[in-house]
Amino acid sequence: MxxxxxxxxxxxxxxxxxxxxxxxxxxxxxxxxxxxxxxxxxxxxxxxxxxxxxxxxxxxxxxxxxxxxxxxGRKIYEFTVSWGEERSTDDLEGQATQTSENRPAEEAIRAILPNYTGVIQQIPPQFSAIKIAGERAYDLAREGETVEIPAREVEIHRLTLVKAEQDRAWFEVECGKGTYVRSLARDFGRDLGCYGHISELRRSYVAPxxxxxxxxxxxxxxxxxxxxxxxxxxxxxxxxxxxGEALSALPHLAISDDQARRLRSGNPIILRGRDAPLPVPEAYATAKGELIAIGAIEEGEFRPKRVFG
The missing domain is CATH 3.30.2350.10 (Pseudouridine synthase)
Structure with missing residues (x-):
């Protein structure tokens, strides 16, 4: 062998x-x-x-x-929408598919933003990694196919208009998992009757x-x-x-070296006393600052699911 x-x-x-x-x-x-x-x-x-x-x-x-x-985790993006063209990729990379001479007033832009705040339904771009019948949407789009991509629920925590000029506007958005900023630009343009696409996009934050x-x-x-x-x-x-910094949103459990050895062997550890943590589906355990395991706290035990080191 x-x-x-x-x-x-x-x-x-x-x-x-x-x-x-x-x-x-x-x-x-x-x-x-x-x-x-x-x-x-x-x-x-x-x-x-x-x-x-x-x-x-x-x-x-x-x-x-x-x-x-x-x-x-939550994400923050800074992005620029250029008005007057909708593009196949919803950004600078694609070809123009719709054009307009109309340009939105700043007041009109601000007026639509509440429609895009909170939990909303969003259709991902044609050029995206969404799977349609087992194939990536962008692969189908490159072959010239137009596919129906169902709307998905996404959450927009904050959406701000930073600055507006005649041909473009600058925004900042804080959003949850699965949000497509390119779709926001496309939908803004349609709602405002002028079409639009992303011309600049920068991600400045990924929690934590x-x-x-x-x-x-x-x-x-x-x-x-x-x-x-x-x-x-x-x-x-x-x-x-x-x-371990990636887990800062989870409850934390500081443990002894002996407990760390048990967890690394795949065994649960008993949590006793009045200060024992409450049951939670996920928490992480460290020993002397070193990440040992991610697991569940239930029935008076910490039960490891993923072990490190």
Whole structure:
């Protein structure tokens, strides 16, 4: 029997909060970061279109186990809508499909914003990763097919008009998982009778990571000039955020070393005393600040679901 292959790369774990540049795909960015850090595993928490810039949280190693918790977090986007054209991709990349000489007044723009706040129904763009009959919508769109994409429920927590000019307007939106900002631009234009598309898009926040945690790709690439590999990797590792920071929205349980050993063996630990935490479907446990497990607190026990380290 052949021996299992040893994974290539370093077993490093943590989050890198990349400031993704324009014209650089999310998958391409993950591959570049994985190569720079010589990491065994890498993945991102929420795709950014190539024409969009800004925050792309990238998980390395065991941090990939926490990706779903970041995917579910709130996001903030700053975006510009150019009026007068609706495009096939709802951004600059596509061809114009509808045009208009009309331009909206600032008062008219402000008047429609309440219609896009709260829980709303939104139809994703034709060029999106939504699956239709097992195929990605963007694959069908590239083949010239127009498909019916059902509306989905999304939540807009805050929508602000920052500035308006005759041909374009600047907005900021705070939204939940699954929201397409390109769809907002398309629908604004239709409601205002002038058509519109995204001409600039930047993501500035993905909960729980703040904007000041972002690292420009160019700053990381510049470290390739360090000839000593150990020194270069140490400089890169300084940008990593602890894996457990992705779980800050969950209840936290501090445990002993003995309890940590039990959890890492896949066994539950008993939680006794009047200060024992209340039952919750998900919580995370740390020992001396190190993430040990994600699990459920029920029937007086912490039961591990995902174990780290």
């Amino acid at each position: 052949s021996k299992p292959r040893k994974p290539k790369g370093r077993p490093i774990s943590g989050w890198l909060i990349l400031d993704k540049p324009v014209d650089f795909g999310s998958t391409e960015a993950v591959s570049k970061i994985k190569w720079l850090f010589k990491a065994q595993k890498a993945g991102h928490a929420g795709t950014l279109d190539p024409l969009a810039s800004g925050m792309l949280p990238i998980a390395l190693g065991d941090a990939t186990k926490t990706v779903p918790y970041v995917m579910d 990571f703040d904007e000041d945690k972002m690292v420009p790709l160019a700053e990381l690439v510049a470290l390739e000039s360090i000839e000593d590999m150990d020194e270069r990797l140490a400089a890169l590792d300084a940008f990593l955020i602890d894996t």
